[in-house]
Amino acid sequence: MCYYSFDDFKTACCKSRSSVSAICDTLADARKDFNIQTEENLIGFICNKGLSEIIFINTTPFRKNPKMMVDAYSFRSLGKYGYIALTFSDVTKKWLIKSFKKHENSNLALKYAFEKLGISKGIKNE
Amino acid sequence: MNKILCPVCGNEVLNESRVFEVLKESFGGQTKISLRKFKCSYCDTEFDSALENDKNIKVAMDDLKMKSINNILNDFNDINVSMASIERVLSIPQRTLTKWKTGKAKPSATAFSLFKYLRTFPWLLEVAENNFDYNIAQKIHIGDAIKNLLSTMNFDSCNMSEIGVLNCANSTINYNKYDLKPDMEITSITGDHISYSEKIVSITPIN
Numbered sequence: 001m002c003y004y005s006f007d008d009f010k011t012a013c014c015k016s017r018s019s020v021s022a023i024c025d026t027l028a029d030a031r032k033d034f035n036i037q038t039e040e041n042l043i044g045f046i047c048n049k050g051l052s053e054i055i056f057i058n059t060t061p062f063r064k065n066p067k068m069m070v071d072a073y074s075f076r077s078l079g080k081y082g083y084i085a086l087t088f089s090d091v092t093k094k095w096l097i098k099s100f101k102k103h104e105n106s107n108l109a110l111k112y113a114f115e116k117l118g119i120s121k122g123i124k125n126e
Numbered sequence: 127m128n129k130i131l132c133p134v135c136g137n138e139v140l141n142e143s144r145v146f147e148v149l150k151e152s153f154g155g156q157t158k159i160s161l162r163k164f165k166c167s168y169c170d171t172e173f174d175s176a177l178e179n180d181k182n183i184k185v186a187m188d189d190l191k192m193k194s195i196n197n198i199l200n201d202f203n204d205i206n207v208s209m210a211s212i213e214r215v216l217s218i219p220q221r222t223l224t225k226w227k228t229g230k231a232k233p234s235a236t237a238f239s240l241f242k243y244l245r246t247f248p249w250l251l252e253v254a255e256n257n258f259d260y261n262i263a264q265k266i267h268i269g270d271a272i273k274n275l276l277s278t279m280n281f282d283s284c285n286m287s288e289i290g291v292l293n294c295a296n297s298t299i300n301y302n303k304y305d306l307k308p309d310m311e312i313t314s315i316t317g318d319h320i321s322y323s324e325k326i327v328s329i330t331p332i333n
Contacts (some may be wrong), residue, residue: 015253
């Protein structure tokens, strides 16, 4: 089960740009994989329902700060499958996009079916 | 000016660095830009100076888009598609095209996308010329695909196992496949026309 509400994150993207930040290599990956050039474009894209077929993958502790949890989701945008990881900082009260890139495994339906059966484990993107 | 803080832990002691990234635009080439990055000295999180970088990226991308539209219009000129004909079929004034070409005006995002499509598929201009008639558009599309296919084939070395004829009639497109007889020989191909030698004895329709 996800740690944060994705809807809350999306609402924050629509409400105030300053309450959402992209960290790590998120923006470089968004430029490379999705032709989304700026942080403003990325936040706008999420707000304007750019992500479809959003599927929760897992929740893991944030490596830089293990008190924080990171929710990972897969999504689809036209013909591309993507991966988004997000967290929330209680200190700065900001939503943080930790990752936004092309999903390594495009055959998600099969992958999740195998995972449910316990045959395949782990998502490489984290 | 707002103080930059780590978005994760709020720490204000940050290590600043610059990284170079290459931005690309279809038909406009690429450019290298310098981006401002920070690394938090407390939690090690890396992040961009988003507002400043966004501004620089927008400027660089606008520049690439202008190069792109200029290259696209030059490419049309190279394949003998004049600005006057573009004006005629798309109703985009020639002076607007000239302004884009000389950098005096910037095309809208919509116009820019349209021109990237036209550069990728120049036959779309022919579709526009035929008032976007669906059946004619299909024939133009297939005709262009066949032309491209023929230009990539080496008929001297290809071992052709079948031969067919495309036939367009009554809004339908038929492909008639024929058996290729061993005594049949292609002697020359000029544009869309294929000539055969006298060795052809017979061809039998199989479909």
